[in-house]
Amino acid sequence: MNRRHFLQRALAVAALPLAVSAAKAATKPLITVYKTPTCGCCHDWITHLEANGFRVVAHDVPNTAPYRAKLGVPRELGSCHTGVIEGYALEGHVPASEIQRLLAERPAARGLAVPGMPVGSPGMEVEGSRRDAYDVLLFSDDGSRKVYRHYPARG
Numbered sequence: 580m581n582r583r584h585f586l587q588r589a590l591a592v593a594a595l596p597l598a599v600s601a602a603k604a605a606t607k608p609l610i611t612v613y614k615t616p617t618c619g620c621c622h623d624w625i626t627h628l629e630a631n632g633f634r635v636v637a638h639d640v641p642n643t644a645p646y647r648a649k650l651g652v653p654r655e656l657g658s659c660h661t662g663v664i665e666g667y668a669l670e671g672h673v674p675a676s677e678i679q680r681l682l683a684e685r686p687a688a689r690g691l692a693v694p695g696m697p698v699g700s701p702g703m704e705v706e707g708s709r710r711d712a713y714d715v716l717l718f719s720d721d722g723s724r725k726v727y728r729h730y731p732a733r734g
């Protein structure tokens with residue numbers, strides 16, 4: 580092996596871990612989030628998503644309502660932020676586990692919503708483990724809704 584080939588190989592080997600981590604990042608599903616700049620619980624929800632295998636691109640917008648409307652989220656299911664993943668709308672503090680299930684099952688639906696801001700949902704944690712009961716709703720363009728998962732009250 581001459582010196583030039585040796586250097587090329589050494590560089591290729593050194594670059595390998597970088598290429599692998601870049602490939603891993605690229606395979607993480609991407610969630611685009613629209614939130615207002617001052618929303619602290621939105622930020623905490625994003626942290627929860629990133630800790631659970633998602634990539635997030637967040638956009639600060641003055642008002643999330645137009646994005647909600649564009650993504651087909653009914654007004655009464657509204658919360659503090661709106662996201663989209665692979666064509667599905669995500670409204671409010673939807674847990675990462677239900678988003679993973681959504682991608683695995685790919686139901687014929689518009690998206691998932693956790694209306695309001697239930698205490699104890701991801702990004703809405705308080706001291707201790709207190710949680711209000713809440714539902715993750717699977718909603719469709721025809722107005723139908725079903726409980727995708729029910730989280731019981733705790734604490």
Ligand SMILES: [Cu+2]
Pocket residue numbers: 620621658659660672696702703
């Ligand atoms: Cu919130």
